[in-house]
Amino acid sequence: MMGSVRVEDVTAETVRPVRRPVLVQRWSDLAFLHWAIDPALVAPLLPAGTVPDTLDGVTYVGLIGFRMVGLGFLRGPGVPYLGTxxxxxxxxxxxxxxxxxxVVFLSLEAERLLPVLTARVSLRLPYMWSRxxxxxxxxxxxxxxxxxxxSPRPATSRMTxxxxxxxxxxxxxxxxxxxRWGLHTHAWGRSLHLxxxxxxxxxxxxxLLDLDDTLVAAAGLPAPLRAPDSVLYSPGVPVTFGAPDVLRGEGTHQAPR
Structure with missing residues (x-):
């Protein structure tokens, strides 16, 4: 706990429902690679009003590969071609x-230019256009x-x-x-929660059979020099994003655990 604040339980069986749907999509065929890292190294990279979340005194950097499928607006159907x-x-x-x-994204590589430009302009998310x-x-x-x-380029990743x-x-x-049931970001001079x-x-x-990556280093963190602490796969889940809200206050507090 942080004072009297109740921290979300990552083991909860149910999640807080999204009340104002903005986007729908499906995340498919995900590879999750994670390395433990000192919270002090990542704290300067987080939006004001947030601190590193920790588990047993450390936090983690993730390298996640997947397919975005059927990205669409509100609760409508996915946009053909551009939405996958x-x-x-x-x-x-x-x-x-x-x-x-x-989660806080340091970079998001995507192969469709229009979604990249839309996300960079609307929410200042660090989307990158990639092959x-x-x-x-x-x-x-x-x-x-x-x-x-x-830039920065070249920034590449190959994982199997x-x-x-x-x-x-x-x-x-x-x-x-x-x-994780949301993302934190900084856009238009405000810290937001989506x-x-x-x-x-x-x-x-x-x-993990193979890894050759420079994306983590390009994002401003030390390049991974050892095997990940966790490697997971998921066939995927359907996802609904809600409207963003502004974080209240931008002081500091102690992270849980």
Whole structure:
């Protein structure tokens, strides 16, 4: 807890429903790679009004590859062609003054230029236009990305995972890096929280077969020099995003755990 603030429970079976839907989409065939990192290193990269969320004294940086499918507005159908594309993001974990746990994106590589421009203009999200591909052969998935625009370039990623057994009961770490019901960002001079709603993740253990990545370093963090602390796969979930709201207050507070 942070004083009298109740922090969201990442192990909750149900999530707070989105009241004002803005976007719908599906995240499919996700590879989650995570490394433990000192919270002091990531704190300067977070929006005002948030601090690093921690588990047993550390926080995590994630490299996530997946396919965005059927991106659409409100609760309508997905936009043809432009609404389906590969994406790879570098993300951190945050908590705000209202106890809402969320993610903070340092970069989001995507292969469709129009969604990239729309997200950069509307919410100042750090979307990058990239050449991307995801392939699957049986239980082996390969994700590749090479940044086109903007700088820094070159910024590339290649990762290959092999999907393992389903996760029957997620560990504390597996909950921590996946059960997030929103994102924090800074846009138009304000710190914002964008809520999302989706079912609990169906997770699988996974083995990392290959990794050659410069996206983490391009985002301003030390390049990973060791094996990830966690590698997971998920077939995906449907997602609804709600309208953003402005964070209340921009002072500091102690992160939980």
């Amino acid at each position: 594309f590969c994406e790879t993001n570098v993300r951190l974990y945050s908590v705000d003054h209202q106890g809402r746990r969320a 991307m591909r995801m392939t699957r052969s049986g239980d082996v998935l390969n994700y590749t990305s090479r940044r086109r625009w903007p 995972i092999q999907v393992g057994e389903p996760v029957a009961t997620p560990s504390a770490l597996e909950h921590f890096v996946t059960a 809520p999302n709603e989706h079912p609990r993740w169906p997770l699988h253990q996974a083995d």
